[in-house]
Amino acid sequence: MARYRYPAIPESEVTPRELFAQRRRFLKGTLTRGAALGMVAAAPGLLLSPTSRAWTETLSGQLSGELPSRSLAGEEALTDRKDVTTYNNFYEFGTRKSDPEVYAHKLVTDPWSVSIEGEVGKPGSFALEDILAGQALEERIYRLRCVEAWSMVIPWIGFPLAELLKRHEPTSRARYVVFESIFDPDNLRGQRRSIIEWPYREGLRIDEAMHPLTLLAVGMYGERMPNQNGAPIRLVVPWKYGFKSIKSVVSIRLVEEMPTTSWIDQNPDEYGFYANVNPAVDHPRWSQARERRIGESGRRDTLMFNGYADEVAELYAGMDLNQHF
Ligand SMILES: Nc1nc2c(c(=O)[nH]1)N[C@H]1C(S)=C(S)[C@@H](COP(=O)(O)O)O[C@H]1N2
Ligand SMILES: [Mo]
Numbered sequence: 060m061a062r063y064r065y066p067a068i069p070e071s072e073v074t075p076r077e078l079f080a081q082r083r084r085f086l087k088g089t090l091t092r093g094a095a096l097g098m099v100a101a102a103p104g105l106l107l108s109p110t111s112r113a114w115t116e117t118l119s120g121q122l123s124g125e126l127p128s129r130s131l132a133g134e135e136a137l138t139d140r141k142d143v144t145t146y147n148n149f150y151e152f153g154t155r156k157s158d159p160e161v162y163a164h165k166l167v168t169d170p171w172s173v174s175i176e177g178e179v180g181k182p183g184s185f186a187l188e189d190i191l192a193g194q195a196l197e198e199r200i201y202r203l204r205c206v207e208a209w210s211m212v213i214p215w216i217g218f219p220l221a222e223l224l225k226r227h228e229p230t231s232r233a234r235y236v237v238f239e240s241i242f243d244p245d246n247l248r249g250q251r252r253s254i255i256e257w258p259y260r261e262g263l264r265i266d267e268a269m270h271p272l273t274l275l276a277v278g279m280y281g282e283r284m285p286n287q288n289g290a291p292i293r294l295v296v297p298w299k300y301g302f303k304s305i306k307s308v309v310s311i312r313l314v315e316e317m318p319t320t321s322w323i324d325q326n327p328d329e330y331g332f333y334a335n336v337n338p339a340v341d342h343p344r345w346s347q348a349r350e351r352r353i354g355e356s357g358r359r360d361t362l363m364f365n366g367y368a369d370e371v372a373e374l375y376a377g378m379d380l381n382q383h384f
Contacts, residue, residue: 118283121196126216128198131272131297132366137200138211140280142353147287148205149306150254151240151247158249159287165246166307168291177237177312180228187291191277194218198281199274201297203304204336204365209351215295216278221269224313229265233313236268237261238294241307255321261305262318262332263296264374272297272370275308298364298371300334331384335375336365340384 147159151166174184196216204210224236242258244250250257267273274295277284284290289306296303302322322330329343338348338361349358364371375383 118191118196118277126196126198128200128214130200132200132202132212135202135212136354137214138353143211143213143279144285144287146353148207148301149249149287149289151249151257151259151307152287153249154254162248163286163290165248166241166286166290167243167246168286168307171291171309173292173308174310175223175227175312176310177314178230178233179224179313180230182227190223190292194222196277201272201274201295202365203295203297203301204350204361206300206302206330206334206342206347208345208347208349208361209353210361210365211353214280215274215276216281217274217276217295219271220273220275220294221271223275223311224268229313232315234265235314235317236263236265237310237312237314237318238263238305238308239310239312240305241309255325257321258309259305260318260321261294261303262320263303264317265313266374267296270371270374272367298336298367300336302330303334333375333380333383335380335384336361337363337380337384339363340381 145160146156148156149159149163152158152162171187172184173187173190174182176182196218198214198216200212200214202210202212238261240259241247242250244257263273274297275292276289276295277292279285279288284293289304289308292308293306294304294308317332320330320332322334323332336347341347347361350361351358362368
């Protein structure tokens with residue numbers, strides 16, 4: 060049987076790795092992205108309906124301009140884009156790492172809206188293009204560390220979650236943020252089985268959600284987000300285990316009480332609310348002290364808060380991280 064492979068963007072249209080690396084060097088020299096990116100950004104639009112073309116154009120308009128780019132993973136090499144789009148955790152498509160790439164074309168991202176509800180002065184449901192309008196996108200290179208002890212280094216494109224939350228005016232009672240992914244069992248084959256309690260739900264404390272490192276990502280590797288990586292909009296919280304970085308978000312709710320999450324409901328002994336990357340606190344079934352960087356042989360030491368301790372350690376001052384894992 061022929062396997063359908065997402066992305067619908069043929070590999071031939073995707074910026075080759077060398078070109079991408081070269082472009083990054085240009086960017087460091089403050090030049091604009093130029094022809095190489097213009098070429099790839101134009102291609103996906105052809106495959107899309109008018110609505111998604113509108114937001115894709117918003118996105119590619121920004122992408123083809125001067126996109127501020129920052130590496131928050133030091134000089135570590137980027138993980139090969141091929142690995143990042145073929146080795147995924149996205150249980151809505153099944154539990155195998157290869158499932159998302161095979162089945163993610165079933166994810167309907169057009170039209171897409173996100174509701175912002177609960178303890179906010181300005182609640183509502185907003186089309187993705189309205190959310191993107193007025194947000195300055197940036198490229199940030201972050202490590203992603205899975206609880207399964209592998210990691211990747213990914214150039215995400217997005218904007219701080221704080222920017223969106225501020226626009227909707229959190230009330231003084233907003234102490235936590237609850238996120239929900241799309242629920243569509245007709246198209247998401249994994250949701251026809253009770254792998255976890257659907258829809259996928261995650262949560263952050265409000266100060267974590269407002270932290271400048273917390274990103275809503277709409278693209279990676281200079282292009283819009285591939286379906287298997289959580290199109291059209293996903294969270295990226297670089298100092299936490301990957302499962303906190305919820306994909307294909309449709310709802311953001313500000314609440315007063317600490318929420319539960321799909322993973323806590325599934326197994327409270329293995330998954331805590333905080334899920335901060337911490338080499339000193341093991342998963343009950345395996346060590347978290349070391350990790351396998353995808354694309355490398357051997358293992359490397361896992362860094363406290365995934366290497367972002369300088370930025371985020373103060374959020375947890377005085378907390379017992381063995382208890383609040
Ligand atoms: N909706 C949803 N979001 C999700 C998941 C999922 O199964 N469903 N898996 C999480 C896990 S465990 C990881 S490690 C990351 C993987 O992101 P990536 O596939 O883009 O690398 O997505 C997270 N977000
Ligand atoms: Mo993960």
